[in-house]
Amino acid sequence: MSIPNDPLATSRPETAVVQLEGVGLRYGDAPEVLRDIDLTLPKGSFHFLTGASGAGKSSLLKLLYLAARPTRGTARLFGRTVSALGSQDLPLMRRRIGVVFQEFRLLDHLTAFDNAALPLRIAGGRARDYAADVAELLTWVGLRDRMDAYPPTLSGGEKQRLAIARAVMARPELIIADEPTGSVDQDMAVRLMRLFVELNRLGATVVIATHDNALARQSGRPVLRLDRGRLMREA
Amino acid sequence: MRIPRLSLDLPWMRGSGRRPGPLLPLEDARSAALIFVMAALAFLACMAAMGASAGGRAAEGWARDLRGEATVQVRPRADETPAAAAARAAETLGGVPGVEEAAVLERERAEALLRPWLGEAILEDLPIPQLVTVRLTEAAPADARALNRALAEAGLDAVVDDHGRWLADVERAARVAGLIALMVFLLTAAAAGAAVVFATRAGLEARRDVIEILSLSGATDRTVAGVFQRRFALAAGLAGLYGAVAAAGVAALMRLAGGSDGFTPALPLAWSDLLLVSPCPLVAASLGAVAARWTTLRLLKGMA
Numbered sequence: 001m002s003i004p005n006d007p008l009a010t011s012r013p014e015t016a017v018v019q020l021e022g023v024g025l026r027y028g029d030a031p032e033v034l035r036d037i038d039l040t041l042p043k044g045s046f047h048f049l050t051g052a053s054g055a056g057k058s059s060l061l062k063l064l065y066l067a068a069r070p071t072r073g074t075a076r077l078f079g080r081t082v083s084a085l086g087s088q089d090l091p092l093m094r095r096r097i098g099v100v101f102q103e104f105r106l107l108d109h110l111t112a113f114d115n116a117a118l119p120l121r122i123a124g125g126r127a128r129d130y131a132a133d134v135a136e137l138l139t140w141v142g143l144r145d146r147m148d149a150y151p152p153t154l155s156g157g158e159k160q161r162l163a164i165a166r167a168v169m170a171r172p173e174l175i176i177a178d179e180p181t182g183s184v185d186q187d188m189a190v191r192l193m194r195l196f197v198e199l200n201r202l203g204a205t206v207v208i209a210t211h212d213n214a215l216a217r218q219s220g221r222p223v224l225r226l227d228r229g230r231l232m233r234e235a
Numbered sequence: 236m237r238i239p240r241l242s243l244d245l246p247w248m249r250g251s252g253r254r255p256g257p258l259l260p261l262e263d264a265r266s267a268a269l270i271f272v273m274a275a276l277a278f279l280a281c282m283a284a285m286g287a288s289a290g291g292r293a294a295e296g297w298a299r300d301l302r303g304e305a306t307v308q309v310r311p312r313a314d315e316t317p318a319a320a321a322a323r324a325a326e327t328l329g330g331v332p333g334v335e336e337a338a339v340l341e342r343e344r345a346e347a348l349l350r351p352w353l354g355e356a357i358l359e360d361l362p363i364p365q366l367v368t369v370r371l372t373e374a375a376p377a378d379a380r381a382l383n384r385a386l387a388e389a390g391l392d393a394v395v396d397d398h399g400r401w402l403a404d405v406e407r408a409a410r411v412a413g414l415i416a417l418m419v420f421l422l423t424a425a426a427a428g429a430a431v432v433f434a435t436r437a438g439l440e441a442r443r444d445v446i447e448i449l450s451l452s453g454a455t456d457r458t459v460a461g462v463f464q465r466r467f468a469l470a471a472g473l474a475g476l477y478g479a480v481a482a483a484g485v486a487a488l489m490r491l492a493g494g495s496d497g498f499t500p501a502l503p504l505a506w507s508d509l510l511l512v513s514p515c516p517l518v519a520a521s522l523g524a525v526a527a528r529w530t531t532l533r534l535l536k537g538m539a
């Protein structure tokens with residue numbers, strides 16, 4: 001069953017954070033890696049995105065955090081058509097989105113503290129004002145003693161937690177996480193999921209891509225499934 | 236003496252005093268090679284500026300000398316000895332307003348002037364023309380017409396050379412030297428700008444990953460450009476300082492070696508010329524800032 005039949009897809013546009021219609025994506029001249037995607041994410045929703053490796057999960061998320069533009073169809077974000085966005089609009093739109101990248105993409109030349117503080121700093125915040133908040137969040141994800149460490153010296157799980165801290169630091173309206181719990185143990189995974197749930201409860205729209213079908217199903221949240229570039233919905 | 240260590244524990248020294256690290260890794264603009272190239276260019280630009288200033292002064296000096304004197308060649312008539320005609324011409328010219336002094340160029344002195352060129356043997360038979368050298372007043376020098384008229388009224392047949400041709404040559408040479416100095420300056424500035432453009436481009440390419448994260452986190456192109464701009468302004472300013480100090484040092488050595496005339500009478504370097512290098516660091520920094528900003532904004536537009 002494809003998404004257009006999903007009741008979520010018909011929710012009113014003005015309350016939708018993400019709206020994709022007939023979207024396709026290809027890299028260069030290669031065949032499309034995403035095909036005929038119709039997807040609506042209402043404000044305050046919480047979705048899991050699953051699919052086999054190479055199905056296109058990361059590619060779909062790239063469209064949502066404005067790192068790629070559809071090569072076909074129309075995409076709307078926060079009610080605005082993506083293809084019509086000018087270069088001045090992009091930074092402001094991106095500040096409303098928090099991303100946990102599959103490969104973390106931390107800045108190796110900055111401390112854990114500065115990495116986590118990055119979105120606040122880019123939005124014009126001053127260290128004096130945000131220091132306490134950053135320290136608190138890093139403590140919560142278990143990096144209290146690693147705040148002055150540089151990413152290359154962090155373990156995989158520590159990097160992942162730092163990446164999550166950075167993504168949610170500025171309280172974004174849309175949180176996009178690509179395999180956010182792949183490198184941590186079960187207990188930490190549960191703890192981190194609680195962070196996303198809590199932020200969702202406070203109003204954030206959340207999309208989490210994962211290989212872990214069990215985790216997605218147990219959550220009781222709607223699950224989107226990608227199959228070779230096409231979007232299906234799991235019952 | 237031991238310096239006491241601070242043992243205070245004030246709030247601002249803890250968390251809130253944390254200085255954020257630089258948005259981009261530091262090493263790009265600090266490349267020793269880049270600073271060396273820019274310093275060398277700054278050195279050349281400073282040398283060109285000082286050379287132009289000293290050259291201008293030399294040309295001005297020669298022009299003043301040329302403007303201040305004239306030479307008169309007297310052609311004696313049949314009823315007068317050459318020496319008598321020359322003496323009469325000198326006396327006549329000495330009375331013309333605008334003339335400081337007029338004197339016959341003695342045959343010995345004329346021969347001394349010619350000897351290195353012609354040799355002893357020829358001089359014996361050479362009919363050397365009778366010359367009168369005229370020194371003109373500085374304030375209101377007499378012109379060739381006034382001298383000619385006075386000579387004609389005294390019934391003397393003479394040719395006045397007011398050195399106008401030499402003067403024109405010196406002035407043209409000075410203009411050309413000035414233009415060359417300006418071209419050297421513009422070329423070095425352009426080369427320094429190009430060096431910054433290349434370095435900025437390399438820095439952007441090397442840090443593409445970082446810049447992408449900054450952009451995806453909502454950084455504007457201007458923020459990223461600002462980082463590169465500050466960094467390369469600093470590097471270029473530093474290079475400008477090195478180049479300027481080196482040029483001033485070399486010029487000071489030349490000045491000291493040259494004694495009272497400056498390096499040579501032909502290039503009368505003055506101590507004040509050394510001041511010409513002072514704007515160099517600032518000019519270099521501005522150049523670095525503009526080149527880095529322009530390059531960054533242009534490349535980011537392509538990356539978006």
Ligand SMILES: Nc1ncnc2c1ncn2[C@@H]1O[C@H](COP(=O)(O)OP(=O)(O)OP(=O)(O)O)[C@@H](O)[C@H]1O
Nearest residue numbers: 027033051052053054055056057058059060102211
């Ligand atoms: N930058 C790129 N250039 C070219 N092809 C790409 C690029 N990124 C992804 N692809 C291709 O697009 C397809 C989907 O990749 P994508 O990363 O979206 O899959 P995924 O579902 O996230 O996989 P995984 O679970 O392994 O992370 C793959 O065939 C991949 O090779």
Ligand SMILES: [Mg+2]
Nearest residue numbers: 057058102178
């Ligand atoms: Mg992926």
